[in-house]
Amino acid sequence: MDFEVNYTGEQQRFRSEVRSWLEANVPPAISRRPTTDEESAANYRLRRELGRKLGAKGWLYPLAPKEYGGGGMDVDHAIVLEEEADRFELSLPPYYNSGGTLGAPTILVWGTEEQRRTLLPPIYRGEVRVWQLLSEPEAGSDLAGVRMRATRDGDEYVLNGQKVFIGSDNGTDWMWTLAATDPNGERHKNLSWFMVDARLPGITVQPMDLLGAGESSARSGQKNTIFFEDVRVPASRLVGGENNGWRVASTHLELEHGGGGHIGRNRFWHALLDYCRNTTRDGRPLVEDPDVRDTLADIYIKAQVGRLFGLRNFWLTYAKQPKSYEGPQLSLYMKLAGLWMTGAILQSIGPEALTSDPRWGSEDHFLEAQQRNGIVLMHPGGTADIQKVSMARRIGIGRATRESAGKVS
Amino acid sequence: MDLSLNEHQRMLAQSARTFMQRRMPKAAIVALHNTDTGYQAQTWSTIAELGWLGLLIAPQYGGGGASLTDAAVLYEEFGRGPLPGPFFSSGVLSALTVEEAGTEEQRRRILPEIAAGRQIYTVAITEPRRSWGPQGIAMEPRLDGDKYILDGIKLFVSDGAAASHLIVAVRTGSSDDAISLLVVDKRSRGVAARNLPGLLSWQAEITFEGVEVAAAALLGRRENGGWAALSRAMQRALPVLCAYQVGSCQAAFEMSVEYSRTRVQFGVPIGRFQRVQDHIVRLVNHLDAARWTTYEALWKLDSGRPAADSVHLAKAVTAEAHMEACNAAHEVHAGIGSVHEYGLTPHTQLSRTLFNYLGDPKWHKRQMAAALQW
Structure with missing residues (x-):
C-alpha cells in the first residue's frame, strides 16, 4: 500500500511552475473574508478573474478532457494543482460552482457531442459559473418528486416552478435543473435534465434568510429561492433525453454524495489547534488543560478518519475500482462529525465559540461559523438519514444476495 | 498512491482464508473457547510449519522477514475467525520485544524457538490495582548474587496459561521508566498461572513466589532499558493487533448483513427496517475507521516514516470500533447473538478483552497528542 502520491521529477518541475504562477497571479486580498456585500462582490470578481486565467491554462478543471x-x-498533476492552490487557501475552482463540478461530468456522460462542444468549454475555461437547482419546497429528500414543470412548445420547453436552497451569493451565469416532462408518468421515468441560461426572462433569484448566512460574513452561507415563470429554454439544452432525467441526475448525485473523494489539508483543524495554543483560560493556554486536550484528541481523530475516507474514495475513483457504499459513507461521516463537533467545541472552548465579535470571538469568527455550519451542512446533498438509506441499499441489507447489487462504479 | 494489497499479500490473504475455512470453522472456534489455552497442538504446528508464526522474525533467526503489512494481512484473516491462541503474544509481541530488547546472543537463542513454535512466549506487564504504563510496574526483584529473586503477581497476562516462557517487566530503579525485562521459564519453581474466569479471552494471573532467575535472563546488557524497548516493540506490534481486530469487525459486519437478509419478522427480512439498517451502517463506519487508520499506520512503519501518532491513533480507534461493531452486531442479532454456538460471542468477548490490552483508548489518545506535540 502507499497512502501518498509519489512525484516524478517532471511533476516536481510542474509544482514549481504552478507555484510561481500562483504567486504571480493570486491577489493577496483574495483570501480575506469579506465583511460587507460590497467586499463580497469585489472578492467574487477577483476569484472569477483568477478562474478565467486558470481555465485558460487548463488548470481550473485539470482532469477534464x-x-x-x-x-x-492525470491525477498526480491534478493533485499537485490542488495542493498548490491549497497553499493560498483556495480550492479549484476558487469559487462556488456546484453546477460545474457536478454538472460538467454529467454532460460528459449524457450529453450529445454537440452539447459537449457547446456546454463544456465555457465551464472548463471558467467563463461561466453554474449552479445546480434540485430541491423544491415539496421535494427535498424525495428528490424524484420534483414538481417543476417543463412543457414542450415547438423548439422550446416552457419551465414553471420553484427551487429552494440554491447557489450562493453574487449570482450565476447558468443553471441546470430537473423538471417533470411527464407529470403523470411513472416515478423516475418522468423527469428531464436541462441546462438553463440564468439571464432568460422569467427567472427570479431571491436570497433566503438562513442560519448559515452569518450576519457579518457577507452571506458566505447564502442560498436562494429561484422562481421560474414561463421560462422558455431551447430544446437543445435538454441533456440525456426526455424523461431520462433521473438517470442523468444519478451521475452527479453520486459525486455529490462524496463518491469522488477528496484530498487536502484540514484548515479548520489547524486553526482550532492554533486557537487553543494562543488563548488562555485562568492564565493557562487551553491546549494545556487536560480536558481540552482529551476533546481535541477526539476532534482530531474524527478529522483523520474523515480524511482517510476521502482519500480512499479519491483512490477508488481514480484507480477505477468498484465502489459500493463509500460515497454516502464519507458524506454521512462528515455530517455527523461536524454536528458532534459543535458540542465538543462549545464544551472545550466556551461561549467564545459562539460570538462573531472581533474582540472576543475567534479570528474571522471561524469557530462561530462552525457552530452554524455544523448544523446547516446536515442537509446539502441529502440528509444524514438519506445517506444511511443509500448506504444500506448498496450494502444490500435486507435483500437477497442476488438483489444486493445496487453498486455504482 | 495505491491502497490495494500487492500480489503477494493477496495470495497470503487467500491462503489464510482457505486455511481458516478448512481448519478453523466456526464450530472449532466455539469449541476452543472452553479450553484453557485456546489452541490445538496440531493447528499450532501447522501454522508454525507454514511460516506464519515467525512471519515477522528476520530470516537469520529462522523467520520469514515479512513486512508489518504482510503480517497484518495474515492477522486480519485470523481475526475473522477469530482464531484464538498465543499467535500474537508469541509470534508478534514477544518476538519483536526480544528483537528490540535482546542481545544478539539472546535473539539467536530465542527467536528460532518462537518461529518454530517450540517455545511459546508472552509478555507480562500489568499488576493488580495498577494503571497501564511504566509507572504501574511495581514488582521489584531482589538481587541475590548472580540471580534475581521474583515475588509478586502479574495480572491480565494474555495467553499466560498457554505460554512456556514469560517476558516479565520489573522495576529496577526509581524513575518511572526504570524497567527491565526478564525471561522466565514458566516451569521455574514458584511460578503459577491461573486463567482468569469471566468475559475475558485467555488472560491469566501469574504468581511469582521466590522465583530464581539467572542474571543472564535479563534482556539486553543493562538494566532499565526495558520500557523503551517494549515501547519500540509495541509501536510495531500494535497495528498488527489492530488488523486482527479489523478482521473481527469484518466478520461481525458480514454476519450482520447475512442475518438481516435471512431473518424474517413481520413477514419481511429484518434488514428492510431502517432501525436495523442503522445498526449495520454504524457497524461499517466503525469497521472502516479501524481499517484505514490501521493500514495507514502500517504503511508509515513499513516505509520508515515517523509513525508514533498514527499507531496510537489506530489503537484508540480500533479498540473503540471493535467494541462498537460488536455492540451493533448484537443489536441486529438480538437473542441468537448471545447463543455461543452461533459464533458472535467470541468476537464480542475479544472486543472487551482487547479494549484495555496494551493501553486503553484514552491512554493512547493522550500518547497521540504528545506525539503530535500539541
Missing part, C-alpha cells in the same frame, strides 16, 4: 477545454491531465 482537453478537447472540451479541460486540462487533460
